[in-house]
Amino acid sequence: MKSQPIDTYASELAEDVRRAVADGSASGYDRRAASLFSDFEDPDFLRRTAGDVKQHTLENLDTYLAQTEDRLKENGVEVHWAGDAEAACRAVLKIMRDNGATKVVKSKSMxxxxxxxxxxxxxxxxxxLETDLGEFIVQIDHDHPSHIVKPxxxxxxxGIARSYEREGLGAYDDRPEVITARARKFLRKKYLEASxxxxxxxxxxxxxxxxxxxxxxxxxxxCLAGTDIHIAxxxxxxxxxxxxxxxxxxxxxxxxxxGQQLTVYTEFISGPRAEGQPDGPRQMHVILLDNRRTEVLASNCRDILRCIRCGACLNVCPIYRQASGHAYRSVYPGPVGAVLSPLLAGEKFSELADLPKASSLCGACKEVCPVNIPIPDLLLRLRDKAKHEGIKSPGTPPMGxxxxxxxxxxxxxxxxxxxxLMNLMPLNLIPVPALRAxxxxxxxxxxxxxxFRKWMKTRKIGGKDS
Ligand code: SF4
Known part of the structure; x- marks a missing residue:
C-alpha cells in the first residue's frame, strides 16, 4: 500500500481501477436500496432500532462481555482475552503449537x-490460507483488500486469470466460472490438509x-467441517x-x-463437537480482541463501535468511489475507515489524521448505515482532535x-x-496556485x-431597519 495523501493517491489511480471501484460500489448501493425499500415500509426505523441496540450494548459492554464469557465457557469453548494485535496473534500461535498444528484454513475476517x-x-x-475467493486472490497477489465486503x-x-497462470493454477482463462472452479479445486485439497x-x-x-x-x-x-480445532x-x-x-x-x-435478503450461508455455532456428533472441531477457542477498542469506547467517537462491517458507507461515498480502498492506507477503508483507522492507530494517530478530511460531509454514509452511525459528526470530532493536538496533515487548509x-x-x-481587483486579473496570474489549478x-x-453587506443595510426587518 503506497503511503501518500488520499487525494494524491486518487489523482494517480489507473482509470480501469477507478472505473471498477466506482461501478462496483454503485451497483452495491443500488441493490441495497432496491432490497431494503421493497421489503420494508420504514427501513429507517429498523436502522434506528439496530443502532439503539448496539449503542445500549456498548454502554453496558462490561456486563455483556462477562455474560458472553460465562456462556461460552458453559458451551465448552475456551475463552482468551487479547489486549492488542500481538497478544491475539500469539494466542493463535500458542493454540496451534500446543496441538502440533502447522496448517490453518481461514474464512474472511476483518x-x-x-x-x-x-x-x-x-x-x-x-x-x-484464505478460503474466501476474493481474499484468496488478494493473498496470491500479495495485495490488500480494497473493500470490506468485496476485497x-x-x-x-x-488480471485474476494472469495471477492464476503465474501461480500454476492453470493456463490463462478469464471466464468467471473457470476462475471459480480452479479456486474450488485447489482449496478443497487444502481444507483436508489443515487441522x-x-x-x-x-x-x-x-x-x-x-x-x-x-x-x-x-x-x-x-473450514470447520474437516478441522479439529476452531479458533475465532x-x-x-x-x-x-x-x-x-x-x-x-x-x-x-x-x-x-x-442487497440480499439474507446472506447465503448463516452459521450459528454453539460450541465444539458434542458427544455423538459425527464431525466438527473437537476444540473451540474464542479470542476476544480489544486492540484499542476500549480506548475508542472511552472517546467521543464511541458510536463507530456499532459498525457491523456491511460496507454500505463505502458504496455510497463519492470519495471512496474515486479513490478506492487502498487510498485509505489502512485495513478499514471508506467513511468507516476514516473514523476507525485513526482511532485504532493510537499513538500513530497523526499518520492517519488526514483521513477524516477525505469527506465532503455530504451525510450519505449516515443515511445508509444500518446502525445509524453519525459518521459526519465523528469525522468532525476527529478533525477537531487533530487541530487540538497541533497535527498538520495533508488537506489542512491554511486558515490562519x-x-x-x-x-x-x-x-x-x-x-x-x-x-x-481579482475580477480584472488574468486567470493565469492569480497568486494562489490552488485557485489557478x-x-x-x-x-x-x-x-x-x-x-451582501450593502444589500443588508437597505433591508427592513419587521418594519425596522435591519
Ligand atoms: S459504518 Fe455503518 S455503513 Fe459503514 S460499514 Fe459500518 S455498519 Fe456499514
Missing part, C-alpha cells in the same frame, strides 16, 4: 486483517454464547445481547452489504489568514472591497465582496 495474522503466522512457519473490487478477471479452521464472527450473542458467521460461499463451513478472533464490539436481536441485524446486514481577517472587522471590509477547468465566479 479482525484478523487488522492484526495482520497471516503475516505473523507466515513468519512463524505456519501455512495460513477485489479493484481487480478485473483478466485448524480460523474465523472471525459477525455477531456473538451474550445470552447464549452463540457465534454467528455469514458468508456467501460457504467456505467457513468447509472476535472484536469485543461484536457482542449483541439476545438471540432474538439477530433477526434485525441479519436482515439489515445482508441487504446493506450485498482567514482567522485573522474574520476577527478584524475593518480589515475584513477592506479586503472584501479589494478582492474586486481550479480555474483550469472551471469558471471563477465574479467577486462581489461587500455586496
Amino acid at each position: 479482525a484478523t486483517e487488522e492484526i495482520h495474522l497471516n503475516d505473523f503466522l507466515e513468519r512463524e512457519g505456519i501455512e495460513s 477485489i473490487i479493484h481487480k478485473n478477471r483478466q 485448524v479452521g480460523l474465523t472471525g464472527a459477525n455477531f456473538i450473542v451474550a445470552e447464549s454464547g452463540r457465534l454467528v458467521l455469514v458468508t456467501n460461499e460457504g467456505n467457513s463451513r468447509f 478472533v472476535v472484536g469485543i464490539e461484536k457482542v449483541i445481547p439476545r438471540d432474538r436481536d439477530l433477526s434485525l441485524f441479519l436482515s439489515l446486514l445482508g441487504r446493506s452489504a450485498t 489568514g482567514w482567522a485573522y481577517l474574520a476577527s478584524q472587522p475593518t480589515v475584513w471590509r477592506a479586503s472584501l472591497s479589494a478582492g474586486r 481550479w480555474t483550469k477547468s472551471r469558471q471563477l465566479p465574479e467577486w462581489r465582496g461587500g455586496a
Whole structure:
C-alpha cells in the first residue's frame, strides 16, 4: 500500500481501477436500496432500532462481555482475552503449537486483517490460507483488500486469470466460472490438509454464547467441517445481547452489504463437537480482541463501535468511489475507515489524521448505515482532535489568514472591497496556485465582496431597519 495523501493517491489511480471501484460500489448501493425499500415500509426505523441496540450494548459492554464469557465457557469453548494485535496473534500461535498444528484454513475476517495474522503466522512457519475467493486472490497477489465486503473490487478477471497462470493454477482463462472452479479445486485439497479452521464472527450473542458467521460461499463451513480445532478472533464490539436481536441485524446486514435478503450461508455455532456428533472441531477457542477498542469506547467517537462491517458507507461515498480502498492506507477503508483507522492507530494517530478530511460531509454514509452511525459528526470530532493536538496533515487548509481577517472587522471590509481587483486579473496570474489549478477547468465566479453587506443595510426587518 503506497503511503501518500488520499487525494494524491486518487489523482494517480489507473482509470480501469477507478472505473471498477466506482461501478462496483454503485451497483452495491443500488441493490441495497432496491432490497431494503421493497421489503420494508420504514427501513429507517429498523436502522434506528439496530443502532439503539448496539449503542445500549456498548454502554453496558462490561456486563455483556462477562455474560458472553460465562456462556461460552458453559458451551465448552475456551475463552482468551487479547489486549492488542500481538497478544491475539500469539494466542493463535500458542493454540496451534500446543496441538502440533502447522496448517490453518481461514474464512474472511476483518479482525484478523487488522492484526495482520497471516503475516505473523507466515513468519512463524505456519501455512495460513484464505478460503474466501476474493481474499484468496488478494493473498496470491500479495495485495490488500480494497473493500470490506468485496476485497477485489479493484481487480478485473483478466488480471485474476494472469495471477492464476503465474501461480500454476492453470493456463490463462478469464471466464468467471473457470476462475471459480480452479479456486474450488485447489482449496478443497487444502481444507483436508489443515487441522485448524480460523474465523472471525459477525455477531456473538451474550445470552447464549452463540457465534454467528455469514458468508456467501460457504467456505467457513468447509473450514470447520474437516478441522479439529476452531479458533475465532472476535472484536469485543461484536457482542449483541439476545438471540432474538439477530433477526434485525441479519436482515439489515445482508441487504446493506450485498442487497440480499439474507446472506447465503448463516452459521450459528454453539460450541465444539458434542458427544455423538459425527464431525466438527473437537476444540473451540474464542479470542476476544480489544486492540484499542476500549480506548475508542472511552472517546467521543464511541458510536463507530456499532459498525457491523456491511460496507454500505463505502458504496455510497463519492470519495471512496474515486479513490478506492487502498487510498485509505489502512485495513478499514471508506467513511468507516476514516473514523476507525485513526482511532485504532493510537499513538500513530497523526499518520492517519488526514483521513477524516477525505469527506465532503455530504451525510450519505449516515443515511445508509444500518446502525445509524453519525459518521459526519465523528469525522468532525476527529478533525477537531487533530487541530487540538497541533497535527498538520495533508488537506489542512491554511486558515490562519482567514482567522485573522474574520476577527478584524475593518480589515475584513477592506479586503472584501479589494478582492474586486481579482475580477480584472488574468486567470493565469492569480497568486494562489490552488485557485489557478481550479480555474483550469472551471469558471471563477465574479467577486462581489461587500455586496451582501450593502444589500443588508437597505433591508427592513419587521418594519425596522435591519
Ligand atoms: S459504518 Fe455503518 S455503513 Fe459503514 S460499514 Fe459500518 S455498519 Fe456499514
